Amino acid sequence: MxxxxxxxxxxxxxxxxxxxxxxxxxxxxxxxxxxxxxxxxxxxxxxxxxxxxxxxxxxxxxxxxxxxxxxxxxxxxxxPNLKFFKYIFWDIGGFSNRLVYMFSQYAVFYFRTLKVVELKGFRGTTNEVWACIYLIQAGCVLEQIIVDVVKKEADAYSVQRYANERLLLKVPKASKNLQISIV
Structure with a gap:
């Protein structure tokens, strides 16, 4: 055919x-x-x-x-017409420090139309937190960020993950209409 x-x-x-x-x-x-x-x-x-x-x-x-x-x-x-962006994380193992550096050096986004972001599989790693902070601070018309946290048994890092999730709620927002949901 x-x-x-x-x-x-x-x-x-x-x-x-x-x-x-x-x-x-x-x-x-x-x-x-x-x-x-x-x-x-x-x-x-x-x-x-x-x-x-x-x-x-x-x-x-x-x-x-x-x-x-x-x-x-x-x-x-x-x-420029992007309204919905969904990124589901995958486990990157020992690369998180390298990726944080690269994210801060190379990721430049201009979100003039993006309204909804859904992040699934969020583990609260440093890299993921920095990505979320960037979205919150750069999304001038963002209306909703949904952070879907990985549900797994408590481990040695669960306290830090919880603190990182709560940190996102305190980040200054580019959009006054932004709602952040951690589920």
Missing amino acids: FISMNHLRSVKDVSLGWIGVNTSTLKTLLSICRNLESLSLKKCWNLDHFDFGGRELGLRRLVIDNCDFVNVDYVGFSA
Whole structure:
């Protein structure tokens, strides 16, 4: 079966799951599907850099669910219409200190339209807390951040996790309408 490129131009929703996808493939997809409004990546692997250059994407919804990145040295995309961003964390083991440094050095987001962020699998690690703080301070029109904490048995770090969760509620907000829910 042959799919015409003209038909792909009108695609509005793409979901990819349980598949190896490299960033160049996603760039090609996004350049062909100019009307794409929703991109969902679930348990994909071989992604690197997550950089879509300076071209503005028409995305209104972006979901990154437990994806395995090859090189997590920066994130870059421009989506002025983005309303919903969901990121589900995966366990990064001993890389958290490196990622905190890289996040602070390379993550620059401009959230002029983003209204809802859902973070699932939150463990309260330093990296995750810094990411949340950045969203809270940069999301000038954010209305809701939902932090879905991993429910697991108490361990040696549970007190620190609880303190980190509560810290998020005290961060100065860029949006006066922002509601932060920790569930």
